[in-house]
Amino acid sequence: MAYKKTIDVQAAVAIAAAEAISAKTQGTFGVGGLMLDQHGNVLQSVHSNVIKQGLIFDPTAHAERQLIDWYYAEKARGAVLPAPCDVTIVTSLDPCCMCTGAILAAGFNVLVAAPDLSAGINYDGAASFVALPAALRTQAAASFSYPAVLGASSYRRSASGAAPKSFFIGKTIAEPTQALCSLVFEATSEAVLALFQNDLPREQLRDPATLPADHAIVQGLKQLYPDALTHRCMPQQPDAGLAPFLRQAMQRDREHGGAGDAVALLDGFGNLLLCMSGRLSQSGIRSAFMETTRAYAQLRYKLMAGATPERQQEVQQYLGHPKEGTFVFALGPDDSALSFMNLGAYGSTMEGPLPIYNPAQFQYVLPRLSDAALEQLCAAMPPLYRDVIRIRPVAVADQLLASELSACAGS
Known part of the structure; x- marks a missing residue:
C-alpha cells in the first residue's frame, strides 16, 4: 500500500490496522505496522509474513522486525534516512519480546495500538516494562508510547509510556480502531498457532x-x-x-x-x-x-x-x-x-x-x-x-x- 504522510495518531493507527487486515487475508498473524520520520512522512508500511500459502515462511517476520531490517537495507543502498531516534514505528499490536529487543537495539521509537496480554512487552498494561532486563527499562519507558484510547468500553485506556512525538497533532486513538486491531489479531491467532503444531510427531x-x-x-x-x-x-x-x-x-x-x-x-x-x-x-x-x-x-x-x-x-x-x-x-x-x-x-x-x-x-x-x-x-x-x-x-x-x-x- 502507498501512503504519504500522517501527523495524527489515529490516522497512523488506521494505516497499521489496514495492514493487519491484509495480513489476515494472507492467513498470517493479523498485525501491521508502519515507519514514520520526524515529520510524519510514511517511510514504509508492512504486515506480518510469518505464514504464506498456509505454510510457515519465517517465524521472525513480524511487522516491526521487517520494518527495522528494511530501514537498514535502505541505508545500505545509500538512502538518506533519519537516525533511528527520529523514527517512529507504529504497530497495531504491542511488540513481542523479539520485536521489542530489536527496537531497543536499533534505537527506534514505537507507538502501540492494541495490547497483547500473552506476548506483549507491556502485557500487564502498567508501562513499567518489568519483563525487560533492568538496564533496558528506562530506554523502553522513554521510547514506547501507548496513546489514550477514547471511549467507554473495555477498549478504553489512559495514555501511558512516552508521549507521542511532537509532530503528531492528534494524540489519541479512536476506540473502534483500537478494537479493530485487537479483533483482527484475535481472529488469526488460533489458526496460525495451529500451523506451528502441525509437524509430524517424533x-x-x-x-x-x-x-x-x-x-x-x-x-x-x-x-x-x-x-x-x-x-x-x-x-x-x-x-x-x-x-x-x-x-x-x-x-x-x-x-x-x-x-x-x-x-x-x-x-x-x-x-x-x-x-x-x-x-x-x-x-x-x-x-x-x-x-x-x-x-x-x-x-x-x-x-x-x-x-x-x-x-x-x-x-x-x-x-x-x-x-x-x-x-x-x-x-x-x-x-x-x-x-x-x-x-x-x-x-x-x-x-x-x-x-x-x-x-x-x-x-x-x-x-x-x-x-x-x-x-x-x-x-x-x-x-x-x-x-x-x-x-x-x-x-x-x-x-x-x-x-x-x-x-x-x-x-
Whole structure:
C-alpha cells in the first residue's frame, strides 16, 4: 500500500490496522505496522509474513522486525534516512519480546495500538516494562508510547509510556480502531498457532543423513551451509566435535560486526544442519540466531511451497520442526537488547510448549550471566514465554566443547 504522510495518531493507527487486515487475508498473524520520520512522512508500511500459502515462511517476520531490517537495507543502498531516534514505528499490536529487543537495539521509537496480554512487552498494561532486563527499562519507558484510547468500553485506556512525538497533532486513538486491531489479531491467532503444531510427531521423522547426496533436501541444506550433515552427535547432546564449526562461524560473526557469536542447529538425530554467524554490519538486528532460524524455516518453505502433499510430507519427515532438535549458541544470553531479541525470536520459533522429552532445546556453550540471573531474566518474561513455552536456556554438558570455545572467544 502507498501512503504519504500522517501527523495524527489515529490516522497512523488506521494505516497499521489496514495492514493487519491484509495480513489476515494472507492467513498470517493479523498485525501491521508502519515507519514514520520526524515529520510524519510514511517511510514504509508492512504486515506480518510469518505464514504464506498456509505454510510457515519465517517465524521472525513480524511487522516491526521487517520494518527495522528494511530501514537498514535502505541505508545500505545509500538512502538518506533519519537516525533511528527520529523514527517512529507504529504497530497495531504491542511488540513481542523479539520485536521489542530489536527496537531497543536499533534505537527506534514505537507507538502501540492494541495490547497483547500473552506476548506483549507491556502485557500487564502498567508501562513499567518489568519483563525487560533492568538496564533496558528506562530506554523502553522513554521510547514506547501507548496513546489514550477514547471511549467507554473495555477498549478504553489512559495514555501511558512516552508521549507521542511532537509532530503528531492528534494524540489519541479512536476506540473502534483500537478494537479493530485487537479483533483482527484475535481472529488469526488460533489458526496460525495451529500451523506451528502441525509437524509430524517424533516417531515419524526420518534421518536426513540417509538421503543420497543429490536429493533436493540435502542439496538445499548444502546450499545454505556446505558443512551440513558432516557432523553427528548423540541427540540433544552437543559435543566437542561441534567446536570447529562453531569456531569458524564465530570468526565470521566478528568479521560481520558481531561479538563472536554463532548458532548451530542440530536435528533430532544429532545431525548438524546449520551453523551460522550474524550479519550485524548489514543490519543491526541480524544476529546469529535470527539468521539460523530464518534460514531453516525458509528452506522448509521453499521445498514445500506449491509441492504435492506427498512431497510436503517428505520434507516434514526429513526436516522436522526445530523443537525436535537443539539450538546451540556459542554465547549464552546476557542482559542486552540483542540478547533479549534472540530470546523472543526463539519463542517465536517455538510458538508453543517444548516437547517434554526435549526440555533443553536451547543450549549455550559460554555463559554470560550467572545461572541465577538467567533464571530471573526468563522468569520475568511475558506469560507466553515463561508459562507456555517455558524458555530456559541451559549450558551444554560437554566441558571439552566449552574449553575449546573459550580459547576462541578470547582470541
